[in-house]
Amino acid sequence: MEKMPRVLVVDDDSDFVESLRMILENRSYEVITAYDGVEGLRKAKEESPDLIILDVMMPNKDGYAVCHELKADPEYNSIPILLLTAVASNIPTTKYTQRMGMEIEADDYIDKPVAPSELAKRAEALLQ
Amino acid sequence: MLNDAKILVIDDEAVIRDGCARILTKEGCRVKTVENGEAGLDLIRTEDEPFDILLLDLMMPGISGMEVLDAVSRIDQALSVIVITGYATVESAVDAMKGGAYDFIAKPFTPDQLRIVVERALERKSLLKEAENLRNEREKSLRDVADEKSRITTIINCMVDGVLVTDRESRIVLHNPAATRLLGIEGLQIIDESLRRCINNEDLARAVTEALDTEKSRYVEISQEITSSEESGKVFLRTNTAPVLNEDGETMGSVTVLHDITQEKQINDMKSDFLTMVSHELRAPVSAIQQQLSVIEEGMAGSITEKQARMLTRAKERTTGILDLIKDLLDVSKLDSGIVVQHKESTVLQDILEKVCQLMEPEAEAKGIRLNLETSDHLPLVNADRENMEDVFINLISNAIKYNVEGGGVTVSVLSHGEFLRVDIADTGIGIPKKDLPRIFDRFYRVKNPETRTIIGTGLGLPIVKSIIEAHHGSISVKSREGEGTTFTLLLPRISE
Numbered sequence: 001m002e003k004m005p006r007v008l009v010v011d012d013d014s015d016f017v018e019s020l021r022m023i024l025e026n027r028s029y030e031v032i033t034a035y036d037g038v039e040g041l042r043k044a045k046e047e048s049p050d051l052i053i054l055d056v057m058m059p060n061k062d063g064y065a066v067c068h069e070l071k072a073d074p075e076y077n078s079i080p081i082l083l084l085t086a087v088a089s090n091i092p093t094t095k096y097t098q099r100m101g102m103e104i105e106a107d108d109y110i111d112k113p114v115a116p117s118e119l120a121k122r123a124e125a126l127l128q
Numbered sequence: 129m130l131n132d133a134k135i136l137v138i139d140d141e142a143v144i145r146d147g148c149a150r151i152l153t154k155e156g157c158r159v160k161t162v163e164n165g166e167a168g169l170d171l172i173r174t175e176d177e178p179f180d181i182l183l184l185d186l187m188m189p190g191i192s193g194m195e196v197l198d199a200v201s202r203i204d205q206a207l208s209v210i211v212i213t214g215y216a217t218v219e220s221a222v223d224a225m226k227g228g229a230y231d232f233i234a235k236p237f238t239p240d241q242l243r244i245v246v247e248r249a250l251e252r253k254s255l256l257k258e259a260e261n262l263r264n265e266r267e268k269s270l271r272d273v274a275d276e277k278s279r280i281t282t283i284i285n286c287m288v289d290g291v292l293v294t295d296r297e298s299r300i301v302l303h304n305p306a307a308t309r310l311l312g313i314e315g316l317q318i319i320d321e322s323l324r325r326c327i328n329n330e331d332l333a334r335a336v337t338e339a340l341d342t343e344k345s346r347y348v349e350i351s352q353e354i355t356s357s358e359e360s361g362k363v364f365l366r367t368n369t370a371p372v373l374n375e376d377g378e379t380m381g382s383v384t385v386l387h388d389i390t391q392e393k394q395i396n397d398m399k400s401d402f403l404t405m406v407s408h409e410l411r412a413p414v415s416a417i418q419q420q421l422s423v424i425e426e427g428m429a430g431s432i433t434e435k436q437a438r439m440l441t442r443a444k445e446r447t448t449g450i451l452d453l454i455k456d457l458l459d460v461s462k463l464d465s466g467i468v469v470q471h472k473e474s475t476v477l478q479d480i481l482e483k484v485c486q487l488m489e490p491e492a493e494a495k496g497i498r499l500n501l502e503t504s505d506h507l508p509l510v511n512a513d514r515e516n517m518e519d520v521f522i523n524l525i526s527n528a529i530k531y532n533v534e535g536g537g538v539t540v541s542v543l544s545h546g547e548f549l550r551v552d553i554a555d556t557g558i559g560i561p562k563k564d565l566p567r568i569f570d571r572f573y574r575v576k577n578p579e580t581r582t583i584i585g586t587g588l589g590l591p592i593v594k595s596i597i598e599a600h601h602g603s604i605s606v607k608s609r610e611g612e613g614t615t616f617t618l619l620l621p622r623i624s625e
Binding site: 013015016018019020022023026112113114115116117 | 412413416417418420423428451
């Protein structure tokens with residue numbers, strides 16, 4: 001049997017992490033979790049996940065910083081990162097300005113909360 | 129000429145008195161006669177309306193003509209005296225003239241001679257009066273100017289806002305205490321000094337130069353936020369600078385009003401901190417709830433009944449509503465505090481447009497829409513805030529794609545348009561109904577019809593766009609035909625070379 005893809009979910013909201021875990025486990029992924037940026041970074045390095053789903057707004061170290069550190073490290077920069085954005089705006093402005101303003105380091109973005117099927121689709125695409 | 133002049137004749141000879149009265153009355157004068165000096169002086173003192181001319185005999189019984197002349201000069205200096213000399217002796221006439229008489233006439237005289245001498249005296253009198261009026265008027269207007277000046281000084285000195293006026297060479301010619309206080313140069317003597325030299329603020333100096341360089345008859349107002357440091361700390365100022373034009377529309381100088389917005393800024397910061405807090409603290413649990421609901425709804429936490437599924441769908445709709453509301457709240461706060469043009473610089477707008485078009489390409493492609501950018505070389509530069517402009521074009525182009533039809537097109541064209549750079553964003557979309565057109569720049573206004581129902585938006589995009597364009601002294605207009613498409617036209621003032 002093929003090895004289950006391992007997904008690291010990093011979010012400070014444990015309920016949210018739990019929901020994502022259910023969605024992903026339902027799709028037969030192995031899920032490991034972390035509850036802040038520092039822990040997320042450590043687990044990303046220790047557990048060599050196949051995909052990281054990373055929340056942006058977190059205590060200690062935010063998602064951008066974690067993303068930046070991993071992408072700057074040649075050992076880990078191949079791990080795809082799906083950034084969970086909760087930047088509230090349905091004006092396209094904020095999102096795009098952000099993208100233009102900084103280098104697009106994450107491999108994909110998705111707004112919280114996410115539709116389960118959409119999350120699965122994005123995760124699958126990044127794991128290809 | 130002699131009309132209505134009021135004349136007094138003092139002579140002891142009845143022939144002369146009657147003769148004068150007859151001749152002058154015929155000319156339209158009002159004549160009174162008395163036979164001695166005492167009676168004459170009484171009349172001069174008591175008459176309500178002063179006499180214009182006194183015909184005075186020098187040789188009279190009682191007090192002499194010379195004494196009367198002397199007294200008259202003390203009672204009414206404006207009264208012109210013509211002496212009548214009995215013996216045609218030049219000496220007495222000369223004495224009288226030295227004593228203040230204006231003219232003399234020798235007895236015996238003809239009616240014409242009398243008329244001439246009276247006429248001449250009246251003429252002089254009216255000239256004197258005119259000169260006097262002119263002098264009074266001039267004094268009054270000088271007084272008015274002084275009053276006006278002191279009034280202006282009082283007004284601007286009472287103002288809480290700073291006022292700074294420069295001449296054409298950007299030397300300071302007028303300011304109030306608030307201005308020096310806000311700029312942190314209290315107590316310095318800055319009148320007649322060059323603005324750049326005595327006020328260490330590049331943004332302000334640039335705005336003044338820009339206002340002074342404005343082309344003839346074109347009124348502009350440059351509004352910006354600057355910071356300066358005062359003893360008590362950093363001060364945020366909103367400044368408005370405009371040229372002062374004379375009647376011919378030529379720039380005579382500039383005026384700048386400085387408004388302290390430090391407190392507003394602090395409150396705004398607090399507000400935005402609060403809103404960030406709300407967004408995180410409120411949004412996080414609601415979005416966690418929504419996430420949990422969708423997990424249950426899709427049966428990932430065990431199978432559910434159809435009835436439960438229906439209720440979960442409803443519950444999710446409600447949490448979606450709350451999340452939208454939180455988004456709106458944050459968008460409003462962005463609109464209230466966000467439109468600040470701080471980094472205006474000389475900008476090649478085509479570069480921004482190219483980048484934005486590139487960015488929007490995937491979105492257009494997904495809807496099968498052709499996105500074209502039409503531009504040419506040698507287009508004028510504009511003074512713009514890059515980030516603001518990106519916002520504007522992302523908004524407009526994104527709308528043009530969203531409200532388009534499958535297989536439609538969006539054309540963005542840039543061209544020089546007189547004093548302006550013009551950008552047209554034209555789509556072949558669903559168009560905007562005529563009744564909705566006037567309101568599309570209003571906050572929270574969305575065109576509601578079956579075609580737009582599925583399109584997400586709060587209705588805040590266009591008001592933001594408009595605010596930004598206006599903050600750049602530009603304008604935005606829209607033309608639309610239902611079913612054919614919409615064209616937004618932006619005009620931004622070009623930088624004059």
